[in-house]
Amino acid sequence: MTEKSGGADEGQSLMFKVNERILCFHGPLLYEAKVVKAEMWDGSDPDAPEPGPHYFVHYKGWKQTWDEWVDESRAMKFNEENLAKQKALKQAALQSAGKRSIVVASKHTSRIGSETESSQPQYQQQQQQQQRSRKRARESSVEKTRDEREESLMKSPEIKISIPNALKAQLVDDWERITKDKLLVPLPRSPTVAEMLGQYLEYRRSSKDKRRSGRRNDDDIVDEIIEGLKLYFNKALGNILLYRFERYQYKQLCEKHSDKTPSEIYGCEHLLRLFVQLPALIAHTNMDEEAVQVLKEHMGDVLKYMHKFSKSLFVDEYENASPAYVAVAKGT
Numbered sequence: 001m002t003e004k005s006g007g008a009d010e011g012q013s014l015m016f017k018v019n020e021r022i023l024c025f026h027g028p029l030l031y032e033a034k035v036v037k038a039e040m041w042d043g044s045d046p047d048a049p050e051p052g053p054h055y056f057v058h059y060k061g062w063k064q065t066w067d068e069w070v071d072e073s074r075a076m077k078f079n080e081e082n083l084a085k086q087k088a089l090k091q092a093a094l095q096s097a098g099k100r101s102i103v104v105a106s107k108h109t110s111r112i113g114s115e116t117e118s119s120q121p122q123y124q125q126q127q128q129q130q131q132r133s134r135k136r137a138r139e140s141s142v143e144k145t146r147d148e149r150e151e152s153l154m155k156s157p158e159i160k161i162s163i164p165n166a167l168k169a170q171l172v173d174d175w176e177r178i179t180k181d182k183l184l185v186p187l188p189r190s191p192t193v194a195e196m197l198g199q200y201l202e203y204r205r206s207s208k209d210k211r212r213s214g215r216r217n218d219d220d221i222v223d224e225i226i227e228g229l230k231l232y233f234n235k236a237l238g239n240i241l242l243y244r245f246e247r248y249q250y251k252q253l254c255e256k257h258s259d260k261t262p263s264e265i266y267g268c269e270h271l272l273r274l275f276v277q278l279p280a281l282i283a284h285t286n287m288d289e290e291a292v293q294v295l296k297e298h299m300g301d302v303l304k305y306m307h308k309f310s311k312s313l314f315v316d317e318y319e320n321a322s323p324a325y326v327a328v329a330k331g332t
Helices: 080-119 121-154 165-180 193-206 219-241 244-256 268-283 289-308 323-329
Strands: 021-026 029-041 052-059 068-071 075-077
Touching (some): 021 052, 021 080, 029 075, 029 080, 165 268, 165 289, 219 289
Antiparallel strands (some): 021 029, 021 075, 029 052, 052 068
């Protein structure tokens, strides 16, 4: 173990030891890793400006090219409590991704089935057999897609959007309150997603921080990106961002506020879930590398803004669902 003393607090110590098994954040999920090196940085090295404990980690099952230095805020003890958090994060991500996979697979399978019926009318007398075949094909397609999605999530992501650790904890708390405690985010929210994004644009324009040199900071580009994020949210909310317990609430809100879009009703609790899905959504677009990089940078800025003003953007108290709501929600 190497220690570089000087700038760090004298009372500060290393929480993890070399060769210790830990859990480490990479993107929005926790992965098992091993501490290869442990150092106390003093901030004097220009390549390592942040003082404090740092660890060089190897992710279990990953190539060494993914080994990296992480600060202590990204590392967690390998114990039952943190393993439960790891499982909760994975389940939340897979649940949302799985919903999207089922929709895609079902549409694909039904399209194949309709083509078969129109091009081979001689099988009309064997309708039951066709239905069984389509069902098997659909189940196989869905299962394969789920497996591929899980493998993709548990391995290194193609596109990385860094979510601050405090917001990752917000995601876990949000998941537990809704899926375990059967609570709901009070809606409509204030500020809404649309209002928050508008506030972000105003904050960005009034900020004295003009961004690092070489960065594309054209206001028109930023406006377009934020408008695109709002559109993504409006399209994704009902399909991949809601937990099952929330779907009846969504149905009620759609009926009550039919003149409004989701971004005019929901708040940052649900927008944050979109950032978990964005890497997969971006990976399936035709955006070139430069456009993806610009998008990633601005998404990172939005997340930093959400982190900085989290106390005013995220709700403190979730609301209890009525017994009648719980009864209906279980059947949705």
